[in-house]
Amino acid sequence: MAVFRKALLLVFAFITSMIIHCDADQDCQIPEGTPSVWLGDEDDVTYCEADSSQCSNFGLVFVCEDPSGGSLEPCINGTKVLCSSPDVIPLADPTPSSELSVVIYNIWELRYLYYQNGQRERTCRILHELLRLRQDIDVIVFNEAFMGGCFSKFNSTVEMSTLTIRDILVQHGFIYHSKTVGEERELPKFENGGVFIASRWPIVAEDETIYTDAVKTTADALSAKGAKYARVLKSVDGSNRHYNIFGTHLQASKGVNADRVRVNQATEMHDLVVNLTLSSHEPVIYAGDLNANYYDKEPRSNTANILEALHAVVPLIIGELNYTTDGLLNDARDGDSASYKDYVIYHDDYLHPIAASQEILRPRASEFFEVCMEAISPFPTYPDSNRCRRSQNITDLADHFAVIGVYKFDNKMITTESSGLETTNPDTLEPSESDETTESGVSPSTMTTESGATSQTRLLCMTTFFFSILSAIVLKEYLC
Numbered sequence: 004m005a006v007f008r009k010a011l012l013l014v015f016a017f018i019t020s021m022i023i024h025c026d027a028d029q030d031c032q033i034p035e036g037t038p039s040v041w042l043g044d045e046d047d048v049t050y051c052e053a054d055s056s057q058c059s060n061f062g063l064v065f066v067c068e069d070p071s072g073g074s075l076e077p078c079i080n081g082t083k084v085l086c087s088s089p090d091v092i093p094l095a096d097p098t099p100s101s102e103l104s105v106v107i108y109n110i111w112e113l114r115y116l117y118y119q120n121g122q123r124e125r126t127c128r129i130l131h132e133l134l135r136l137r138q139d140i141d142v143i144v145f146n147e148a149f150m151g152g153c154f155s156k157f158n159s160t161v162e163m164s165t166l167t168i169r170d171i172l173v174q175h176g177f178i179y180h181s182k183t184v185g186e187e188r189e190l191p192k193f194e195n196g197g198v199f200i201a202s203r204w205p206i207v208a209e210d211e212t213i214y215t216d217a218v219k220t221t222a223d224a225l226s227a228k229g230a231k232y233a234r235v236l237k238s239v240d241g242s243n244r245h246y247n248i249f250g251t252h253l254q255a256s257k258g259v260n261a262d263r264v265r266v267n268q269a270t271e272m273h274d275l276v277v278n279l280t281l282s283s284h285e286p287v288i289y290a291g292d293l294n295a296n297y298y299d300k301e302p303r304s305n306t307a308n309i310l311e312a313l314h315a316v317v318p319l320i321i322g323e324l325n326y327t328t329d330g331l332l333n334d335a336r337d338g339d340s341a342s343y344k345d346y347v348i349y350h351d352d353y354l355h356p357i358a359a360s361q362e363i364l365r366p367r368a369s370e371f372f373e374v375c376m377e378a379i380s381p382f383p384t385y386p387d388s389n390r391c392r393r394s395q396n397i398t399d400l401a402d403h404f405a406v407i408g409v410y411k412f413d414n415k416m417i418t419t420e421s422s423g424l425e426t427t428n429p430d431t432l433e434p435s436e437s438d439e440t441t442e443s444g445v446s447p448s449t450m451t452t453e454s455g456a457t458s459q460t461r462l463l464c465m466t467t468f469f470f471s472i473l474s475a476i477v478l479k480e481y482l483c
């Protein structure tokens with residue numbers, strides 16, 4: 004009997020503690036899968052000077068206020084606020100596996116130490132505004148994502164709550180990411196290369212090369228600029244297709260020397276393509292800020308030389324906008340110069356698309372927001388800070404616009420999961436093509452060899468698991 008009473012007491016204590024716990028949590032609850040960040044956590048930046056209006060400075064949603072919120076030390080005075088990423092913008096239903104949309108976006112996220120340009124205010128908003136314009140994106144190649152976007156860790160000695168572009172990408176279904184090029188760099192490369200690739204579809208292989216050439220007197224010499232490769236496997240309704248995506252950001256700056264470096268870098272990117280010995284029956288797509296104006300493409304111009312080194316074909320440019328950098332239109336950019344520098348182009352020696360286009364997108368906030376554009380500080384600086392020397396109201400989210408390349412390929416090469424065989428036109432295939440299904444992870448044979456006993460155990464396990472979850476949810480609903 005004593006045991007029974009003890010057990011009863013224990014259950015009672017458990018229920019009581021759950022009720023108390025629920026109450027304390029209630030205010031700060033955010034939906035499962037919604038990334039969030041505590042502001043006011045960075046001791047050197049805005050030590051507990053947060054308030055509920057701050058989340059909206061970054062296009063985020065205010066959740067709650069709590070001086071002891073987050074995992075770091077509680078506030079001495081002032082408070083912290085929890086901000087969450089806004090509601091998901093749902094992606095469109097997938098296009099067929101023979102089609103791929105690739106976005107290049109140079110997001111101007113330089114390290115605070117060198118530059119202040121509203122990195123956080125802009126880059127926390129970027130994915131939402133991009134997806135507001137287009138929901139049919141398969142792959143995004145980022146340029147100048149040096150820190151990782153939004154509230155990324157920017158200094159190993161500064162403790163902070165983080166919310167990165169990769170977190171926001173995951174929230175929206177872009178759950179596959181490459182590393183940032185040059186992440187594992189060696190001195191004198193102080194900075195990574197800023198390029199990474201995000202995908203709605205599995206990245207089944209990745210590789211990179213760090214360029215050996217850079218203009219010595221520019222910041223690019225200290226950055227591990229290079230090319231990042233991602234092999235993407237798009238699977239829709241049982242048909243699979245591999246895409247070879249190469250992202251880069253070539254040497255900035257003008258002059259003969261820079262022109263030469265850009266061509267050398269393009270040659271090194273092309274060497275990476277060649278070294279991977281890809282099948283010529285697969286597409287190779289390059290996406291990047293080539294720092295070469297497409298409108299200067301006359302023979303033997305730097306643009307022509309770069310495109311030649313890449314063996315690249317530039318698809319038709321469609322849409323309303325003509326320039327990817329545009330000082331007149333872009334309110335985050337100074338000056339009045341305009342050019343076309345950001346490309347989603349394809350390699351002439353590999354599978355050609357049957358249709359392809361490039362279109363400039365202008366992701367943009369619906370209302371002006373204020374950012375600090377000039378400050379000398381290794382830390383993020385906001386317009387209200389006394390370190391900020393010049394602030395500006397902007398709507399554009401980077402100094403470049405984004406470009407979407409929409410590619411359609413003949414569906415001859417598609418394989419189906421059920422048969423594992425090429426569906427049509429086997430005479431054009433070479434033996435190397437049969438690897439189409441091997442990387443998909445589900446080969447039909449592993450499914451049929453599973454014994455009856457194992458599947459029964461699995462069913463029992465799953466049923467038990469399901470009921471445990473269900474009862475937990477019911478209990479929580481009842482108690483909270």
Ligand SMILES: *[C@@H]1O[C@H](CO)[C@@H](O)[C@H](O)[C@H]1NC(C)=O
Binds near residue numbers: 080081082
């Ligand atoms: C917190 O305390 C510091 C120093 O004691 C003071 O300068 C600051 O204004 C206080 N902040 C708030 C929000 O009260």
Ligand SMILES: *[C@@H]1O[C@H](CO)[C@@H](O)[C@H](O)[C@H]1NC(C)=O
Binds near residue numbers: 212272274275278
């Ligand atoms: C390509 O392979 C050659 C020979 O192995 C090597 O020397 C070169 O560094 C590689 N280049 C790239 C860009 O991977």
Ligand SMILES: *[C@@H]1O[C@H](CO)[C@@H](O)[C@H](O)[C@H]1NC(C)=O
Binds near residue numbers: 324325
């Ligand atoms: C882009 O170029 C076209 C054709 O020259 C022109 O009609 C259009 O006004 C330009 N658009 C912008 C935004 O400059």
Ligand SMILES: *[C@@H]1O[C@H](CO)[C@@H](O)[C@H](O)[C@H]1NC(C)=O
Binds near residue numbers: 116157158161381382
């Ligand atoms: C990191 O922060 C420390 C102070 O906490 C500062 O001295 C250092 O310069 C910062 N480093 C960079 C690369 O910003």
Ligand SMILES: *[C@@H]1O[C@H](CO)[C@@H](O)[C@H](O)[C@H]1NC(C)=O
Binds near residue numbers: 373394395396
């Ligand atoms: C930005 O806009 C706000 C609200 O209109 C205004 O108070 C502020 O002075 C503006 N800042 C700059 C730098 O123009």
